[in-house]
Amino acid sequence: MSADDGEPGLRLSSYLPYRLSVASNAVSSLIARAYQDRFGLTIPQWRLIAVLAEEGGTTQGQIVTRTFMDKVTVSRAAQGLAGRRLIDRSEHHADGRSHVLTLTPEGRRLYAEIAPLALAYEAALIAGLSPEEVSMMRRLLLRLQSAATALAGEGQPPPIG
Template sequence: MKPEPASGAADEGELKLDAYLPYRLSVASNAVSGLIARAYQDRFGLTVPQWRLICVLAEDGGLTQGQLVARTVMDKVTVSRAAQGLLNRHLVARSEHQADGRSHVLALTPEGSGLHAEIAPLALAYEAALISGLAPEEVALLKRLLTRLQSAAGQLSGDPGSPTV
């Protein structure tokens, strides 16, 4: 494969780790994820996957694990384990799926809803703190660019499960 860095590549053919986008993305994401993960873990004993399930269930009501997998972009094993944890703490409840005996429908219990209501403001406060000092347009652009990258990565890896936006 002939390398031909197209538009916008760092500085012309030079590979500098500090300027390398995948590296920068990973480092920034780790910093942010670590912060958030610690906060949820320390204060509420939740893992990030568990918190994501709670969020989605709070938004969308009763879903199967398969739907949660699609919705959260996490592995089905991760979702299974997170769901198990939440079940043990009675934050979500399972009910039989009408049409499919293999599947269950998950929904937040009142406790789960309560916890979500408690954490959500904190989560938003964290986001606000992270982007404080950025202009709203910058944040919007950032989100668009992230989606682009995700989609490009999906295309390159041949995976279909990526936004084609």
Template structure:
């Protein structure tokens, strides 16, 4: 419990104050990097293909060729269900994905790319891979492998954070 006049740091009283340097704060640096990359990619996808990032993420997952429910898309993309719902609706309105009733769960639908969606996906993939290649040009192969391992660890830690 907070008491005025006492030092409180993560629940530990009496511990010397540790200053926060935002430039060295890992969550901040990850967020800034992610936002910068997403903004650049989002502008390209919006301008060239008329897609927002959540819509492209759904298309990327569905482009693997396996029909998915919205619940599965939420889990795979790590986006909230409202964002997935809006993106799915936008893609369906453009006839880029089709909804088919789930055989077991009548409240759920399987989503998959339509032929038009597949054509757009096939046009976007080279642009996505080119953006990734440009980004990765700043890294060595070993740095990329290390970064990927670190990101997997950080995501697992974040998902299990208590």
């Protein structure tokens, strides 16, 4: 299908996966600049700190599962944070190949400083939306994520036509 044969073709500007990606990149770039400029953190490092603040001690594998970041990204983020003494790594008693990551007191202080900024960015981003729209967007994003996970698990693209 193309514009040449009279059929509507793919229009990138209205293609939902593209719009989601562009919106995500715009939001991530905005927030990444703030975290980098003010705190010297990358987005993966911030996500790792946030997970540890919410859940306490956890393994890198659990962080991979929770955040959908790949293992290498999580490992690099953890190494950078450990180097700055924002997290501690201790041996995992049940799995000798794994380590439990926890925030240090300095890491907790940094989280306490960044969390209000993160919430302020979220508030500014959704300021033009009603509470109902925000609630609906959260539900729809979860449904899209679930559908993408299911499609990825099937290993096949959906049928055409």
